[in-house]
Amino acid sequence: MTQSQYEPDDAWFPPEEPPADMYDEYEGGAISWADPFAVAASTSPVDRSARAPQHAGGLETLQTVYGFDSFRGDQADVVEHVISGGDAIVLMPTGGGKSVCYQIPALVREGTGLVVSPLIALMHDQVDAMRANGVAAAYLNSTQQPAERAEVERAYLAGELDLIYVAPERLSNSQTRALLAKGTLSVIAIDEAHCVSQWGHDFRPDYLALGDLGEAFPGVPRVALTATATRETHEEITERLHLDTARHFVASFDRPNxxxxxxxxxxxxxxxxxxxxxxxxxxxxxxxxxxxxxxxxxxxxxxxxxxxxxxxxxxxxxxxxxxxxxxxxxxxxxxxxxxxxxxxxxxxxxxxxxxxxxxxxxxxxxxxxxxxxxxxxxxxxxxxxxxxxxxxxxxxxxxxxxxxxxxxxxxxxxxxxxxxxxxxxxxxxxxxxxxxxxxxxxxxxxxxxxxxxKTWDGLVAAQKLMSTIVRLERERGQSFGAGHLIDILRGKENERVRRFGHDKLATYGIGEDLSDQDWRSVIRQLLASGLLAPQGEYNTLGVTPASAGVLRGETPVLLRQDVIGRKVRSSVRKTSAADTLDEGDRDLFERLRAWRAGQAREQGVPAYIVFGDATLRALAEHRPATLDALDSISGIGQKKRDAYGDQVLEVVAAG
Structure with a gap:
């Protein structure tokens, strides 16, 4: 296996050394120097006319900006805690609404919310979504021209931004720290905080430098958020980010859908x-x-x-x-x-x-x-x-x-x-x-x-396999991979078996009762349980210390019976989103989708930035006739009502 064959190795060694100011594009184990997926619409100067007003409370902000009536799960508690100035560690599953936990405090508190985000694509996506909701959001990264960065810096110092996104590598830069110190920060959010863990799946060295943010910006509440943290990683996040006094919010990791x-x-x-x-x-x-x-x-x-x-x-x-x-x-x-x-x-x-x-x-x-x-x-x-x-x-x-x-x-x-x-x-x-x-x-x-x-007692099968491995090693000083061992056990008459004289082994042909696929399943499960192990450069199979109990018949071996291509009942309906509606509403839903697609193309953003399917379904089902009636539709905040309300009502009326 050469280094160029596998992505994990490629990821750690970029094909050429990037310029120093592009290190903030590194995407956690997968190289993305000057990420090609940057959304072009996000690189435009800040639209200050669309800036969301400061709000009196978290729930009012949720309703006005996002168009949702209530928080989900722990969101309300996190938002209230951070608005009051407390630090927080938030463990919440992907899709659980982590971003709301820092975006709303940033809108409610005085100043600009700083979001430490691990890669450009994520920054651009979130900035687009926030701007669509009327929030003055921007980022600083190397995809921008100097004039664009200068405009963002000016807007921040003038107090015109609600949110500003940077990568941890850029935040380690003394010039970035100096810029932020000249303005007013409302909250500091460290997204994908598991990247701080040395043993996590996505380690980013520059996350380690974020531990001093509390000292650098005293009085600014900090929020560390992640969707993937074992107890060990959770403890390491707390220690390395110096969040010993933070309140911990641990939501269910379950994604029942x-x-x-x-x-x-x-x-x-x-x-x-x-x-x-x-x-x-x-x-x-x-x-x-x-x-x-x-x-x-x-x-x-x-x-x-x-x-x-x-x-x-x-x-x-x-x-x-x-x-x-x-x-x-x-x-x-x-x-x-x-x-x-x-x-x-x-x-x-x-x-x-x-x-x-x-x-x-x-x-x-x-x-x-x-x-x-x-x-x-x-x-x-x-x-x-x-x-x-x-x-x-x-x-x-x-x-x-x-x-x-x-x-x-x-x-x-x-x-x-x-x-x-x-x-x-x-x-x-x-x-x-x-x-x-x-x-x-x-x-x-x-x-x-x-x-x-279904399960079956695999003790005898495991003993046959292990006996073959041990005999080859002790009697002949040989070791082989799975394919050849299976040929011996099943009594195959091929050139390789004859050449090595393995048709003379005592275990030759004693595994004829199992198919090739069955034996591969046995070997896979024994490897997975540590009862066998690959050895040497050619990954031949060898026994382990734990194998002794199997050979003596003392260690039970319960194996699962593989069924290739079995059909499992699917939880995903063999229908489209429109099919969840009554027949009379489906045509309107499709008309709304077509209108949304046109808006997305015109703006150069994904369709869900305009409205999600759930919002379109609600529009098709309830058929609002006035702008005020749009306020009852989940996902339509004040900015989107002002931007799209009249057009949506026209589509609904035509439908």
Whole structure:
């Protein structure tokens, strides 16, 4: 395996050293120097005429600016605490509304809210959304021309901004600190705070420098927010950001609208195609693969089968990446096949599925990636095909990846937790939430709940396999990979078996009762449980100290029975969003969607920046006839009512 084959290695070593002022584009393990997905509309000078007024309270701001009647979950408590000047650590799932927890205090308190955001795409997306709501928001980063940065700096010093976004790398710059000190900050928000953790899945060294913000800006409340934090990471965020006196808000990590499915890998691309075709037509989704080659091949395969699929990885030209993400954000039904370089800054709410054709490195990474589905709260699916090769490959990458013993041990612990999620015979959601320290009951909406897997006693099969490995090593000083071991066990008569004389082994042919696929399942599960381990440069299989108990018959071996291509009842309706409406309202919904698409094209922003599907459905169902009646529609705040109200009423009246 060469370094250029796999995205994680590419991500850490950019093809050329970027200019010093572009380090704020680094996107947490996936290089994005001068991120090509910057939304052009966000680079314009600040529109001060649209600035939201300062409000008396958090709820009034929520209603006036965002058009929502009430807070969700812990949002109200967080907002009230920060408005009163308190520091906070907020753990809230992806799509749970973390941004409201700092945006509203920034609007209510005097001054400008500083948001530390990990990458440009995320900044641009949020700035666009805030401006659409009438909030004076801007960012400072290297995609801007000097005149544009100067305009943002002037607006900040004049007190004309509600929010200003910067990356941690830029905030480490003394000139940026000096600029901020000359103005008035209302709140400091550190988004994606898990990046501060040395053992997290997305470590960013410059996050470590954010611990002194309390001293640099005394009296300004600080909020650290993340969607992915184990107890260990949570403690490290508290310590490294010097938030010892902060109040902690830990919401449920559960995303009940996401159905988790993991199936045995046979032909991953064909399985993926079958899965996508089981969904409503034109469902938007993200497919993650480990290598660039796999990304390209998978995208080509899907496109050849009539799926509107495009590739994304760091090796593509910047203009290609820009075009592909633009299509994904602005068009319906586009599927992006990508490495982990894609998705962290994606706020697209109607992603109906996230699929993995390769095993993620950690539960944290898996949770964050799958959390990009269903941000609108609608039913969505997290699907993965997982096989023996994934286990061997991940173990090999850890062994060959360098680092000290402590790092490799921690990486193996992350992988072990991911394998436990894949191999569990109980509720996947219970396993996933338990990793983050949250107890739960079986969900009834994952594959293992809907179709409980059958298990079988694998002790004898494990003993046959281990005996073969031990005999080869002790009697002949040899070791082999899974394929050759299976040939011996099944009594295959091929040239390689005869050449090595393995047809004379005592274990030759004793595993004929199991198929090739069955034996690969046995080996995969034994590797996942630590009863076997890959060895050496060629990843041959060897026993471990734990194998002794199996060989003596003292350690039970309970294995799950894989069923390739089994069909699980889907929580995603085989319908479109319009089909949730009465027949008489569907035409109006589609007319509103067409109007929204035109507005989005005209402004150069994704359609959901204008209105989300939930708002369009409410308009089609309630058919408001006056501007005042629009106030009762969720998602229409004062700015959007003023900007779009008359046009919306015309569409409704025509419908």
């Amino acid at each position: 996401i159905q988790y499915r993991i199936e045995a890998k046979n032909d991953a691309r064909k399985q993926l195609l079958q899965f996508i075709r089981s969904l409503p037509d034109r469902s938007a989704g993200i497919v993650y693969a480990l290598s660039r080659k796999s990304v390209e091949q998978t995208a080509t395969f899907l496109a050849g089968q009539g799926i509107d699929a495009v590739p994304y990885h760091a090796g593509l030209p910047a203009e290609t990446r820009m075009a592909h993400q633009s299509r994904f954000l602005r068009e319906d039904g586009v599927v992006v096949v990508a490495t982990i370089a894609f998705g962290m800054g994606i706020d697209k709410p109607d992603v109906r599925f996230v699929a993995h054709v390769d095993l993620p490195k950690s539960v944290e990474g898996y949770y964050q990636e799958t959390g990009r589905a269903g941000r609108d709260g609608e039913p969505s699916i997290a699907w993965m095909a997982y096989g023996l090769g994934d286990v061997v490959q991940q173990r090999r990458m850890i062994q060959q990846g360098g680092g000290d013993r402590t790092l490799q041990m921690r990486q193996n612990q992350h992988l072990d937790a991911m394998l436990a999620l894949c191999e569990t015979v109980s509720c996947r959601r219970q396993n996933l939430l338990g990793y983050f320290g949250q107890q739960s009951e079986p969900c009834g909406n994952c594959d293992t709940c809907l179709e409980p897997p």
